[in-house]
Amino acid sequence: MxxxxxxxxxxxxxxxxxxxxxxxxxxxxxxxxxxxxxxxxxxxxxxxxxxxxxxxxxxxxxxxxxxxxxxxxxxxxxxxxxxxxxxxxxxxxxxxxxxxxxxxxxxxxxTAKRTAAASALASSYLSRKDSSSLLILGTGALSINLIKAHCSVRPITTVYVWGRSFEKAQRICDALKAESFTCTAIAKIEDKIAEVAIICAATLSATPLVFGEFLKKGQHLDLVGAYKKNTREADDQAIIKSSVFVDTYQGGLKESGDIVIPLSSGILSKESIKADLFELCSTTKLGRTSDSEITLFKSVGHAxxxxxxxxxxxxxxxxxxxxxx
Known part of the structure; x- marks a missing residue:
């Protein structure tokens, strides 16, 4: 045998x-x-x-x-x-x-597949159903997976990719030439952040890359990086302007600076976090409630x-x- x-x-x-x-x-x-x-x-x-x-x-x-x-x-x-x-x-x-x-x-x-799929699952509850554009921040192994996953739940036709290396961002776009959407590398986040329906950050940045001053009504923000308590991808203003959701309360409230730092400073309270994926998937709590709402999903990963x-x-x-x- x-x-x-x-x-x-x-x-x-x-x-x-x-x-x-x-x-x-x-x-x-x-x-x-x-x-x-x-x-x-x-x-x-x-x-x-x-x-x-x-x-x-x-x-x-x-x-x-x-x-x-x-x-x-x-x-x-x-x-x-x-x-x-x-x-x-x-x-x-x-x-x-x-x-x-x-x-x-x-x-x-x-890990890359399940992380991307979890973001897409959250997006199915939190982004507008007509979301047709996506900005990806980061050029690591997750980037292509996140793009494909988000496109599997929303009718995305336009994708923008930003990275600290423009060449790496361009390589991601080149790898996606055969897909049904257009993919364009950009040099500055500010060039497109206010235009897209979904913003997805998957970086190892220790300091914010997404600033609330650029966010517009109806956007969905997907934060996947910043896996330590002292690192974050979005600033306080982004938290203040958004309805905040997490993958799980168990890890989401303790492991990433995107949530831990605003909780510590009083910018965010545990009670103001709208729901986690358990509650969204079991329909015990609602996701997006209006087309004008800005939604923010923080993922730290879950076993x-x-x-x-x-x-x-x-x-x-x-x-x-x-x-x-």
């Missing part, structure tokens, strides 16, 4: 992801009260060669009697200079009844997303394998 543990690679995940399906799977997951998610372990550790901390994340989740998993991830902010992704890791996907490992998945693509995505890709992998025999 072959007892080898299946290994699901980044290539498989990249080539077999359909964001419409993954978004629906996440919607079902956030509606499933049986899934248990402990607070993730978040450990910063010194990285002497870079003179900048790296981070170790351990993210478990359990669907009792069915499946469980844990993601082991490192975040090394300076990896760009080595032409490596900032996020590295593996996901262990297990049987929750007998405890054996069902599969090991590369965490880089798994439920990893478990749902691992289950999704494991099923695809098993189906593909069965067709070979």
């Amino acid at each position: 072959n007892t080898a543990i299946p290994y699901i690679t980044d290539d498989f995940i990249e080539n077999n992801c359909h964001f419409n399906d993954l978004v629906e799977a996440l919607k079902d997951g956030f509606s499933n009260s049986a899934i248990e998610v402990p607070m993730r372990h978040h450990h910063d550790f010194h990285n002497p060669d870079e003179d900048k901390d790296s981070t170790l994340l351990l993210m478990p989740a359990f669907n009792p009697g069915k499946e469980l998993g844990v993601k082991i991830v490192t975040v090394s902010p300076n990896n760009g200079k080595y032409n490596l992704p900032a996020i590295q890791g593996m996901y262990l996907y297990l049987d929750a009844h007998k405890g054996y490992i069902k599969a090991i998945l590369d965490a880089k693509s798994l 439920l997303e990893d478990l749902v995505a691992a289950s999704y890709f494991y099923s695809l992998f098993q189906n593909k394998k069965s067709t070979l025999f």
Whole structure:
């Protein structure tokens, strides 16, 4: 009997992801009260060669009697200079009844896909249904995934990409030439930020890139970067002008400066945060309530997303394998 543990690679995940399906799977997951998610372990550790901390994340989740998993991830902010992704890791996907490992998945693509799908899921509740334009801030591994995910839930025809390197922004646009939307690299955020329906920030910036003075009625702001308490992608004015939503209260209120700093200063209160994805997906709370409302979604990631995505890709992998025999 072959007892080898299946290994699901980044290539498989990249080539077999359909964001419409993954978004629906996440919607079902956030509606499933049986899934248990402990607070993730978040450990910063010194990285002497870079003179900048790296981070170790351990993210478990359990669907009792069915499946469980844990993601082991490192975040090394300076990896760009080595032409490596900032996020590295593996996901262990297990049987929750007998405890054996069902599969090991590369965490880089798994994380990128589930993060992008979570943003798209939030957008399906928070952006205007007629949103046709998108501005992406950041040129990392998440950027193309976020573009495709957002386009899977809204009729987007125009995409703009900004990065600290214009050349990297242009490379993203070049990689998306065959898509149904136009994609244009821009040199300054201010050139387009007031014109687009959706603004998505996925950077490692320690200081704000999105300033509330530029935001217009009806926009949706998706904040994906700023994963530490002392870093943020949007300023106080953006928070003040927006209806604020988070992926989960568990992590969203504690892990990112985009929420922690305004809470600490009194700019934002816990009570004023409108809803998290559990409440949106279970329809216990509303998302956007008017076309003029500015909505802001802060994502820090959640282990439920990893478990749902691992289950999704494991099923695809098993189906593909069965067709070979």
